[in-house]
Amino acid sequence: MSGYDIHRGENPRIIFFFWIVMAATATLVLGLGWRQLIAAHKYEEIEKRQTERRVLKPGARGDIYDRKGNLLVGNRAHYSAVVYLDDLRREFREEYSKIIRAERAALKETYQLTPLKEREDSQLTPDYNELQWVARQNVIQRYIDQINLITGRDDTVSTRTIIRHFNEQLLLPLPLVSDLKPDEYARLIEQVPVQSPIQIHTDTARYYPYGVAAAHTLGYVQKVNPDPDTIPNDGIKTYTFKSKIGKTGLERSFDELLSGEIGAEIWRVDPLGFQDSLLDGKTPRQGEDLITSIDIDLQMAAETALGERTGAAVALDVRTGEVLAIASHPSYDLNDLSPFIPRKTFGEINERGAWLNRTLQLSYPPGSTFKLLTSIAGMRHGTLTLQTEHDCQGVFRLGNRIFHCHARYGHGVVDEAAAIESSCNIFYYAEGLRMGIDVLSAEAKRFGLAERTGIEVPYETKRLVVPTKDWKRERVGSGWVPGDTVNTAIGQGFLLVTPLQMATFIASIARDETRTQPTLRALSYVEAQQVNHGGEPIGLTRSQRAELWEGMERVVGDGGTGRLVQIDGLRIAGKTGTADFRAHGKEVNLAWFVGFAPVENPQIAIAVMVEGTSSLDSYHGGSTAGPVAKDIFLEFIEHYPERAGFQVAR
Secondary structure: OOHHHHHHHHHHHHHHHHHHHHHHHHHHHHHHHHHHHHOHHHHHHHHHHHHEEEEEEOOOOOOEEOOOOOEEEEEEEEEEEEEOHHHHHHHHHHHHHHHHHHHHHHHHHHHHHOOHHHOOHHHHOOOHHHHHHHHHHHHHHHHHHHHHHHHOOOOOOOHHHHHHHHHHOOOOOEEEEOOOOHHHHHHHHHHOOOOOOOEEEEEEEEEOOOOOOOHHHHOOEEEEOOOHHHOOOOOOEEEEOOEEEEOOHHHHHOHHHHOOEOEEEEEEEOOOOOEEEEEEEEOOEOOOOEEEOOOHHHHHHHHHHHOOOEEEEEEEEOOOOEEEEEEEEOOOOHHHHOOOOOHHHHHHHHHOOOOOOOOOOOOEOOHHHHHHHHHHHHHHOOOOOOOOEEEEOOEEEEOOEEEEOOOOOOOEEEEHHHHHHHOOHHHHHHHHHHHHHHHHHHHHHHOOOOOOOOOOOOOOOOOOEOOOHHHHHHHOOOOOOHHHHHHHHOOOOOOEEOHHHHHHHHHHHHHOEOOOOOEOEOOOHHHHHOOOOOOOEOOOOHHHHHHHHHHHHHHOOOOOOOHHHOEOOEOOEEEEEEEEEEEOOEEEEEEEEEEEEOOOOOOEEEEEEEEOOOOOOOOOHHHHHHHHHHHHHHHHHHHOOOOOOOOOOO
């Protein structure tokens, strides 16, 4: 065979390998080009996810003030002893090695003591994952023990807490001890070595200078993670310092205003997820302040006057609807709920029924305070005139039923003003029947008693009842009867309203308008001049209005049911009420007082309700609710003498 033949025979093999090498090289070049040019963004994102982490830092919340600039809700320093797990990695490894050696020795000893036929190789293998967490817990607990020794506390950490922190919040400090007291903080600052991994983390917690004052209305905050919608969706794993959101009251309603702007830091991390270096950052911004309409002096007067009794008190500026005071009892100290609510505290508040805001979350029969509306309805529709009189003998017969007046032997012959003064049931039984339920219901709806007020706090009850024939048929399943009408005329039966509604009702009478829109926001002078409550004139003639107001002023006179509300020099128009109510599994009394002052130029309207807690409580509007209102009126005179009609020496 010639040399030529040999060369020719080998040539195809060489060529084949040549093309294999060329194809591989081309694939490599094209792959690199695709990665660098076409898919560069994709791989950058993958790298970012692996090497970058974001830490969100919410700003401090804004403060809440009363109308005169007194601080109602602020921020206090909240100190915690913390440690960054990144600083403990060497100690974790050392502790883990020590535990592994001890565990292996123990397993070997147990293995050797086990009979030969029962031995298994698995007996010599420790649970490395579990021991890793034990090691971390041991290290962390040693630092907590150092803190306990200094502060006298007895805090511990669980493996579950550590695991959750590793998995969800690795870049954030692990709290060892939260909410340090000032003396504990001082001792730690003084005694913890500078080189110690223990750090004192400073945050803010809500602070309430007046404790229980307007607790339900101001509300409290709760720690939560920010809404996922607020976190940029760019693939970077995000850690968040606990943010605070309003849970109830104004804190909830004005959460967006009060919440600060969230700041952020972007960190480069190592392959294990621990921080390496800071890449970028944005400083958080404190939230805006809220100025409320509340006057803390009137608020404290209402709180003190209610005392330990169950009830509610609301005071409104007649012209603007601004809430000057709004109290609900039983209450709670908001400071006990900050920075978090202990389980024991939550249970105690719940057991006392103190979570409920009785000014607007519960509804009650208004009792005889509703007689004012019955009078207005009768006068507007012509069934009640200035000459109308009824003879009250203490009983009212309606078919086979007998309805009683609170005065056993009756009031004798009374006109409208006298009926209001003495709160005569017989007069209003008769008037209710004359006008009928359709007129009564329509008038109540004109004043908004069938609707929520729309005030700027959440959870206002929907359980508001102004009964009609159709309502009873649908809800009760039976037809309307005359007895229902007479009960409604005196504020009993199916009627249900809130103390806040009754405050708006009496303010509306004082302003001669059917609607009052309450607000908890302090209005500027310009805003106050432009208030539009959305109502209409009540529609009484001058003489009808004078008759109504005369009766209300006589209520607070020497012979009236509200005589205990009298204040020298202040003309007050009011109405008492006592209603039957089922609560706590038993029938109890409700004591009501509604009124406004001064009569010649109404400035403040007040509604007070005191709820009996047992059937033994003998609560009455004049003797129980009236004095609460009087204390609020007195406080109003002290702080606003000119508005109350008193001359001020200059």
